Every structure is written in C-alpha cells, then in structure tokens.
Amino acid sequence: MSEPLLKVEQLCKSFGGVVATDNLDFDVMPGEIHAVIGPNGAGKTTFVAQIAGMLKSDSGSITFDGNDIAGKTAPERSHMGLARSFQITSVFKNFTALENVALSIQAHAGHSFKFWKRASGDKTLIEPAQKILDDVGLGDKALNLAGNLAHGQQRQLEIAMALATSPKMLLLDEPTAGMGTEESEIMRKFLNDLKGDYSMLLIEHDMDTVFSLADRVTVLVYGRGIATGTPKEIRNNAEVRSAYLGEDE
Amino acid sequence: MLGTHGVLGMTLLLLIEQFLNGMQFGVFLFLISAGLTLVLGIMNVVNLAHGSLYMLGAYFASTFFGLTGSLIVSLVLMIPVMLLVGILIELVVLRTLYERDHMDQVLATFGLILFFNELVRIIWGVEAQPLTLPMWLSGNVEILPDAPYPVYRLVIIGVGMAVAAGLFWMITKTRMGMLIRAGASNRPMVGALGINIRFLYTMVFGLGAVFAGLAGLMAAPLQSVESGIGEDMLIFAFVVIVIGGIGSIRGALVASLIIGIFETVGRSILPVLMLEIVDSEAAQTAGPALASMLVYILMAVILFFKPQGLFPARTG
Amino acid sequence: MLSKLKLSILIGSFLILAALPMVAESEMIDEPFYIDLMARVMIFSIAAMSLDFILGYGAMISFGHALYLGLGTYAVGIMAHYELTNGWMQLLVCISGTAFIAFILGLISLRTSGIYFIMITFALAQMFYFLGISLEAFGGDDGLPIDTRSEFFSFFDLNETWNMYYLILGTLVVAALVLWKIINSRFGMVVRGSHSNDARMQAIGFPTFKYRLAAFVIAGVVCGLAGFLLGNLTEFLTPEYMHWFRSGELMIMVMVGGMGTLFGPLFGAFAYLMMEDFLANFTEYWQFYFGPILILLVLFAKQGLWGMLPGKEDISDE
Numbered sequence: 057m058s059e060p061l062l063k064v065e066q067l068c069k070s071f072g073g074v075v076a077t078d079n080l081d082f083d084v085m086p087g088e089i090h091a092v093i094g095p096n097g098a099g100k101t102t103f104v105a106q107i108a109g110m111l112k113s114d115s116g117s118i119t120f121d122g123n124d125i126a127g128k129t130a131p132e133r134s135h136m137g138l139a140r141s142f143q144i145t146s147v148f149k150n151f152t153a154l155e156n157v158a159l160s161i162q163a164h165a166g167h168s169f170k171f172w173k174r175a176s177g178d179k180t181l182i183e184p185a186q187k188i189l190d191d192v193g194l195g196d197k198a199l200n201l202a203g204n205l206a207h208g209q210q211r212q213l214e215i216a217m218a219l220a221t222s223p224k225m226l227l228l229d230e231p232t233a234g235m236g237t238e239e240s241e242i243m244r245k246f247l248n249d250l251k252g253d254y255s256m257l258l259i260e261h262d263m264d265t266v267f268s269l270a271d272r273v274t275v276l277v278y279g280r281g282i283a284t285g286t287p288k289e290i291r292n293n294a295e296v297r298s299a300y301l302g303e304d305e
Numbered sequence: 306m307l308g309t310h311g312v313l314g315m316t317l318l319l320l321i322e323q324f325l326n327g328m329q330f331g332v333f334l335f336l337i338s339a340g341l342t343l344v345l346g347i348m349n350v351v352n353l354a355h356g357s358l359y360m361l362g363a364y365f366a367s368t369f370f371g372l373t374g375s376l377i378v379s380l381v382l383m384i385p386v387m388l389l390v391g392i393l394i395e396l397v398v399l400r401t402l403y404e405r406d407h408m409d410q411v412l413a414t415f416g417l418i419l420f421f422n423e424l425v426r427i428i429w430g431v432e433a434q435p436l437t438l439p440m441w442l443s444g445n446v447e448i449l450p451d452a453p454y455p456v457y458r459l460v461i462i463g464v465g466m467a468v469a470a471g472l473f474w475m476i477t478k479t480r481m482g483m484l485i486r487a488g489a490s491n492r493p494m495v496g497a498l499g500i501n502i503r504f505l506y507t508m509v510f511g512l513g514a515v516f517a518g519l520a521g522l523m524a525a526p527l528q529s530v531e532s533g534i535g536e537d538m539l540i541f542a543f544v545v546i547v548i549g550g551i552g553s554i555r556g557a558l559v560a561s562l563i564i565g566i567f568e569t570v571g572r573s574i575l576p577v578l579m580l581e582i583v584d585s586e587a588a589q590t591a592g593p594a595l596a597s598m599l600v601y602i603l604m605a606v607i608l609f610f611k612p613q614g615l616f617p618a619r620t621g
Numbered sequence: 622m623l624s625k626l627k628l629s630i631l632i633g634s635f636l637i638l639a640a641l642p643m644v645a646e647s648e649m650i651d652e653p654f655y656i657d658l659m660a661r662v663m664i665f666s667i668a669a670m671s672l673d674f675i676l677g678y679g680a681m682i683s684f685g686h687a688l689y690l691g692l693g694t695y696a697v698g699i700m701a702h703y704e705l706t707n708g709w710m711q712l713l714v715c716i717s718g719t720a721f722i723a724f725i726l727g728l729i730s731l732r733t734s735g736i737y738f739i740m741i742t743f744a745l746a747q748m749f750y751f752l753g754i755s756l757e758a759f760g761g762d763d764g765l766p767i768d769t770r771s772e773f774f775s776f777f778d779l780n781e782t783w784n785m786y787y788l789i790l791g792t793l794v795v796a797a798l799v800l801w802k803i804i805n806s807r808f809g810m811v812v813r814g815s816h817s818n819d820a821r822m823q824a825i826g827f828p829t830f831k832y833r834l835a836a837f838v839i840a841g842v843v844c845g846l847a848g849f850l851l852g853n854l855t856e857f858l859t860p861e862y863m864h865w866f867r868s869g870e871l872m873i874m875v876m877v878g879g880m881g882t883l884f885g886p887l888f889g890a891f892a893y894l895m896m897e898d899f900l901a902n903f904t905e906y907w908q909f910y911f912g913p914i915l916i917l918l919v920l921f922a923k924q925g926l927w928g929m930l931p932g933k934e935d936i937s938d939e
Contacts (some may be wrong), residue, residue: 103653108824134826146821148814162807163826170807170834178807221825351736364737401920407684412876413919415869420912427906540747540865543740551736593755601748605729608741612732 331565332465340513348550362521393515685746693848721843879925
C-alpha cells in the first residue's frame with residue numbers, strides 16, 4: 057500500500073450555527089480520481105475551499121504529500137503542488153488565453169518583483185504556455201481574449217492554468233458546470249486523457265462524468281461523508297440511493 | 306494636601322464635562338452613521354453625499370426657526386421635508402448607481418456634494434446662518450454640586466438615546482426592520498422573498514435622511530451653519546462605520562459613542578497631559594497633533610485586529 | 622502596444638508641450654501665463670497617472686491619493702524652512718518619506734477591500750490633513766511660503782521659468798515611461814491579474830498582498846514626486862493639497878481621461894482643469910453646474926477621453 061497523496065482527517069467547518077463540514081475523513085491516492093458528489097448545499101464547495109486554503113478550517117488535519125498544510129495559505133499550497141479550478145469560470149477575461157496560462161507559469165517561476173522586462177515578450181513564459189495550450193487543444197486560440205472564448209473553452213483554459221502550475225494534484229470544482237451535453241463530452245474526454253498523470257479530487261454534479269471517470273466516489277450529505285466506494289458500489293448503495301440518487305433521477 | 310485635592314477635583318469635573326460633551330458628539334455621529342451604515346449594508350452603495358443631508362438639516366432648521374421661532378415646530382416641519390429630500394435623491398441619482406461599481410458611486414455622489422454645497426450658498430448666501438437657542442433650552446443644570454452643565458446638551462443626549470431605542474425597536478420588532486436586517490446580511494434573500502426591494506431601498510434612504518437632518522437640526526445652535534459642514538461629519542461617520550461594521554446599527558451606536566468620547570476627551574485632555582509628561586515646547590506641538598490623529602489611530606488599531614469591524618453584520 | 626493613432630496623439634502632445642514655452646513667450650502670443658498653467662496641468666497629470674496605476678490597473682479605489690501630493694510639498698517646504706535646499710537631499714527625503722507612509726497606510730488599508738478600502742484610505746488621508754492643520758510650526762491651515770526652490774545644479778536654476786517647466790515636463794515623460802514599463806512587466810501582470818480576480822491569483826500561486834502593497838507604494842512615491850514639483854512651482858506649502866476634495870479631483874481626472882489607460886489621465890487632468898477654469902470664469906457657483914455634469918459623465922461617458930479613441934492598448938500585445 058502506498059501512502060495517500062492527500063489525507064483529510066476529522067475536518068470541520070461551520071458558519072455561525074450551520075455545519076458545512078462535519079468530521080470528514082477523506083483521502084486521494086497517487087494517480088487516483090476521487091470524486092465527491094452530493095446534493096446542493098452538501099458542503100462540496102466549502103470542502104474544496106478548505107483544501108485549497110481559501111477557508112480556514114475549525115479543526116481537523118489536512119496532509120498533502122507528507123506535509124501538514126492546515127496552516128498554509130492558498131499560494132503556499134499552490135507551490136506545494138495543489139492546483140484548483142473554480143466552479144464559476146474565473147479566467148482573466150481581459151487577458152489572452154496565452155497570457156492566462158503564462159501568468160500561471162510566472163507564479164511558479166520565482167518572485168515577480170520584476171518591473172522592467174515585458175512579460176508578454178518573455179520566451180521563458182510564453183513558450184511553455186503555448187505548449188500547454190497546444191496540449192489541451194486550445195493552441196489556435198492562444199491570442200484570443202479569454203473572455204471571447206466559448207464557455208467550454210474557458211473551462212478548459214481554466215484547467216490549463218491549473219496544469220501550468222505543474223501540480224501533483226488537481227482540485228476540480230464542477231468542471232462541467234453550465235455545459236451542454238456536447239461540451240461535457242469533450243471535457244470528459246479531456247479529463248480522461250489527464251487521468252494517470254495527475255491525482256484528482258473531482259467535485260461534480262454530472263453523474264455520467266463521475267461514473268465514467270472516478271476510481272472512487274464519496275457521497276457528501278450535510279457535510280458528512282455517508283459512503284465511499286467504487287462507482288459500482290455507490291450505485292448499488294441503498295442509503296445513497298435514498299439520500300441522493302433517488303431524488304436526482 | 307488640600308490644594309492637590311482641589312486640582313484633582315477640578316480635573317475630575319473637567320473630565321465628566323468632556324465625557325458628556327463626547328456623548329453628545331457621539332449622538333450626532335450615531336444619527337448620521339445609522340442611516341449611512343444601512344445604505345452601505347443593504348444597498349452596497351458608497352454615498353458620500355450623506356453629509357450633505359446633515360448640512361441641509363441644519364439649514365432647514367435655521368430657516369424654519371427664523372420663520373416660526375420655535376425649535377419644536379421646526380423639528381416637525383423638518384421631518385417631512387428631509388424625508389422628501391431623501392426620497393428625491395434616491396429616485397433621481399442613487400437608484401441609477403445600484404448596479405454600478407464603487408468608483409462610479411464615489412464620483413457621482415461626489416458630484417452631489419459639489420451640487421449641494423453650492424446650492425446652499427446660492428439659496429442662503431455665504432454667511433453662516435444664525436440660530437440662537439430659545440430661553441427654555443439655554444440654561445444650565447447642576448449635574449453635580451457646583452458643576453453646571455448646559456441643558457441643551459443633555460437634551461441632545463436624551464433625544465439621541467430615544468432615537469436609538471426607537472430604531473432598535475423598529476429593527477428587531479417590526480416587519481420592515483426584519484427586512485432591513487435581512488437585507489443588510491443577505492441581499493439576494495430579500496429579493497427572493499418577493500419584497501418590493503425598490504420601495505424598501507427608497508424608504509431606508511428617506512429614513513437615513515431624516516436622521517441626518519435631525520442631527521443637523523440639533524447641531525445648528527451649537528455650530529455655525531455653513532456650506533461644507535457635512536463633510537467633516539462624513540469623515541467621522543466613515544470612521545464610525547469602519548469600526549462598527551458595515552450594516553450594523555448596534556456597531557454604529559457603540560462606535561459613535563467611542564469615537565465621540567475619544568475625540569472630545571482626547572482633544573481637551575491630551576495637550577494638557579502631554580505638557581505634564583514632557584513639559585517642553587515639543588509637547589505644545591505634539592499634543593494637538595496627536596489629538597487630531599487619535600481617532601484614526603484608534604480605527605487603525607481596531608482594524609488590525611478586526612478587519613470587518615466590531616460587529617460584522619455581513620455573513621458570507 | 623498602443624495603436625498608431627494613440628501613439629501619434631501622445632507624441633504630438635509631448636511635442637506641443639515641449640514647444641509651449643517658446644510659443645507662449647513669442648512676440649505674437651506673449652502670454653507667459655500659459656507656461657505656468659501647463660506646468661500645473663502636467664503636475665496633476667503625474668498625480669492622476671499614479672492614481673490610475675493602482676485604481677485602473679489594480680482596482681484599489683484609493684480615495685486619499687492627494688495625501689501623497691501634499692506630503693511631497695511638505696517634504697520640500699519643511700526642508701526649505703530649515704534651509705536645507707539641496708534638491709537631491711530633498712528628493713531623497715520626499716521619496717523615502719512618501720514610500721514609508723504609503724507602506725504603513727497600505728499595510729492597514731489593503732487588509733480590507735471594497736467599501737472598507739475606500740472609507741479607510743479616505744479617513745487616513747484626512748488624518749494627515751488634520752495633522753497638517755494642527756502643525757502650527759508649519760503655518761497650520763494657513764500654510765507656509767517656500768522661500769527657496771530646490772537647488773540641483775548651479776547651471777540649472779529652478780527660479781528660471783523655463784528650467785522649472787522643463788523639469789516638470791521631463792518628470793512627466795519619465796514617469797509615464799516607467800509606469801508603462803511596469804504595467805507590462807511581470808510585476809504589472811500580477812497587479813492587473815489581482816484586479817480582475819484576486820482569489821484566482823492566489824490559487825495559481827501568487828501571494829498577491831505584497832504585490833498590491835508594492836504597487837500602492839509605487840503610486841504613492843510617484844504622486845509624492847508630483848507634490849515635490851508642486852511645492853517648487855507654487856512656492857507654497859499647505860495642508861489643502863491633502864484634503865479629500867483633492868483626492869476626489871484626482872479621481873475625476875482619472876475617469877475623464879479613461880480608467881486603466883495610464884495615458885488617459887494626462888488628458889483627463891488637462892480637461893478637468895480647463896473645465897474648472899472655464900466654468901469658474903463663467904459663474905461664481907461653478908460647482909453647482911459641475912456636480913450634475915460629473916454625475917452625467919459617470920453615467921454616460923465612463924470610458925473617458927482616451928477610451929473613446931479606437932484601439933485598445935492594455936491587452937493582446939505584439
């Protein structure tokens with residue numbers, strides 16, 4: 057048995073009286089895609105925010121790659137190899153696709169107190185950025201403004217930006233949110249190609265995506281993990297069906 | 306021995322007097338910031354022109370008092386007038402700014418300030434407007450033996466506390482208050498409740514205008530009524546809201562009293578205190594300088610520990 | 622890259638500015654008053670440009686930027702008051718002083734955002750205004766004349782109108798070039814990125830706070846330099862330059878010129894000061910008319926003068 061890459065133990069978070077994360081245990085093995093599903097308001101986004109370092113946890117531990125990261129800031133976690141994508145598309149709309157990815161690379165290329173040289177003419181940023189865009193199939197859109205890309209392409213760009221930080225693990229918050237069936241299909245294929253190269257924590261609403269990609273699935277209800285297992289086990293779990301799947305389909 | 310006792314007694318009396326003056330100033334700050342904090346909290350609008358409402362209140366007071374000779378009648382006249390002014394400003398200008406970013410709100414309401422400051426000069430002239438207190442308010446009472454204190458300032462404190470109590474009652478017990486509280490902490494929810502949110506905004510703004518006008522009316526006999534007096538109060542109101550927390554009436558009350566007392570007591574005591582400690586020419590400069598910075602330093606310190614203010618009303 | 626049109630306008634404007642003293646003093650025109658007027662315009666251009674650097678590019682709506690203008694004049698004035706008239710020394714004090722104060726105030730105010738940031742920058746700047754008023758040693762609210770202008774080289778006497786004028790023009794050109802370089806550098810990309818989405822910037826690994834703070838300090842120092850020039854030009858030190866009203870004016874200049882365009886505010890400062898001058902000539906109560914005009918500008922002409930020109934320059938380069 058190898059060690060899990062991400063290990064979450066007894067994680068808690070509440071807002072006022074509302075418990076969003078309730079003694080949650082969770083792990084992701086190297087190379088694994090572990091999906092988290094759950095009804096609206098189950099605390100999925102809170103969970104991602106806690107792992108990415110946007111929200112401070114009330115208690116519990118988060119271990120990543122052998123280090124306790126509970127006290128680390130979001131940028132520090134990014135530098136340790138945790139990359140996240142956002143539920144709401146948050147590419148930099150006024151920058152070109154290329155500049156978006158270059159910015160990610162810049163974040164991991166030493167400090168940015170460099171005031172003189174033109175960033176967009178900097179080959180050490182532009183060339184690797186172009187390569188990543190080529191890899192994700194957005195190569196010919198490099199000089200388009202991110203805000204002018206189609207929705208599905210913006211979501212892909214978002215993941216390209218995460219990849220550009222050379223992460224060990226991707227935290228993907230609903231990568232197919234707001235997509236039509238066709239776009240979802242493309243995204244699914246795209247993520248499937250990344251499978252094996254990166255560990256992933258996948259938050260997802262779309263069951264087809266979850267069941268076709270995930271190695272393991274955890275069901276979150278009111279901040280508690282009520283079941284964890286292979287997609288097949290989850291499909292057949294009676295408690296999950298009544299709590300969640302039954303309502304959804 | 307006896308001598309020291311006398312000096313100490315004097316100092317104590319001075320302190321009590323300054324403390325009350327500070328409370329009275331705090332009441333003005335509360336009346337101004339109560340409306341402003343709701344506007345900021347509920348509508349998420351930066352309104353620089355709130356100080357102008359205070360100024361208008363003072364001008365109306367001087368005119369109405371000049372016509373009627375009665376402060377009470379002036380008050381009764383001022384309330385509907387200020388309500389109307391508030392509603393007009395909301396309908397004509399503020400309403401167009403809700404969907405705009407903060408920069409636009411700052412600039413547009415800055416435009417309102419320029420307009421109102423000049424408007425009062427055009428209507429009332431550049432000279433300060435006189436308003437002397439009627440006899441029944443101009444006396445002193447002995448709050449302690451041999452310690453007279455102006456009745457009028459006590460009345461202000463009383464009125465302020467009554468308004469605060471009324472406002473708390475409204476916020477916690479009435480339907481409109483419930484909507485206001487909901488709006489300050491969670492705006493989308495109020496919309497989702499199917500409430501006519503436009504109407505709610507207009508009423509809150511009108512109410513804020515009346516409070517600011519009331520402060521202006523009560524302040525009119527104490528200060529010279531002239532163009533631009535609103536902005537000095539606006540700065541203090543901002544400090545109050547930053548300390549109290551945007552959207553919180555309770556925060557506005559607590560912070561108003563803190564700032565009022567700190568400002569007043571600090572200004573009178575600090576220069577004296579500095580002279581006692583350092584006793585040099587440097588102290589003569591440093592005392593007033595430090596006193597003028599006191600409330601801002603206090604704000605910075607509080608912010609350092611509580612970036613959302615003492616009573617953050619907003620969640621999520 | 623700037624579009625050809627914008628580049629031509631910019632170069633043309635600088636050429637006009639460079640030629641202005643000769644033209645103004647020529648026998649045909651003979652209005653040396655214009656030299657002084659344009660010197661003022663250029664100083665406010667520098668200040669407005671520095672504000673746009675954080676406001677337009679970094680989304681830091683600082684409502685106390687005039688503070689640094691005032692600090693610059695105090696640096697010159699106070700040192701001149703104690704007969705320290707060496708320009709280089711004054712410059713050093715001006716730069717380090719404004720940098721220090723911007724650093725401290727940035728440290729406090731950048732912990733917050735949105736409305737809080739606006740109110741805090743406003744209140745903190747006002748604090749220095751009141752401090753200036755309470756400093757009787759430097760004239761309190763009456764201010765203090767600055768008897769001697771900064772002394773740099775023996776052959777470059779700032780009491781000569783032309784020398785003063787060209788020093789200001791030179792500073793403007795250098796400041797514009799430097800800020801333009803910074804905006805397009807790696808550092809500038811971080812500041813602009815945190816403008817549109819700070820949480821996103823942190824997620825890809827930028828500890829944005831220190832970059833925003835550095836930008837805040839740079840803007841403060843450049844504005845302080847404008848104040849340094851203003852003190853020398855007007856030969857007067859007054860807390861009035863730190864007043865929030867001035868901060869509001871700087872914001873108007875930025876908006877009229879075009880937010881987030883860097884060069885726009887140069888024209889914004891010109892347009893605003895001319896408009897003020899025109900209205901003030903036409904009526905005693907010019908603000909009565911300007912207030913509503915400002916509201917209409919905000920509502921209907923937000924892109925500003927520079928923004929109305931075709932071609933966007935702040936994106937997609939090469």
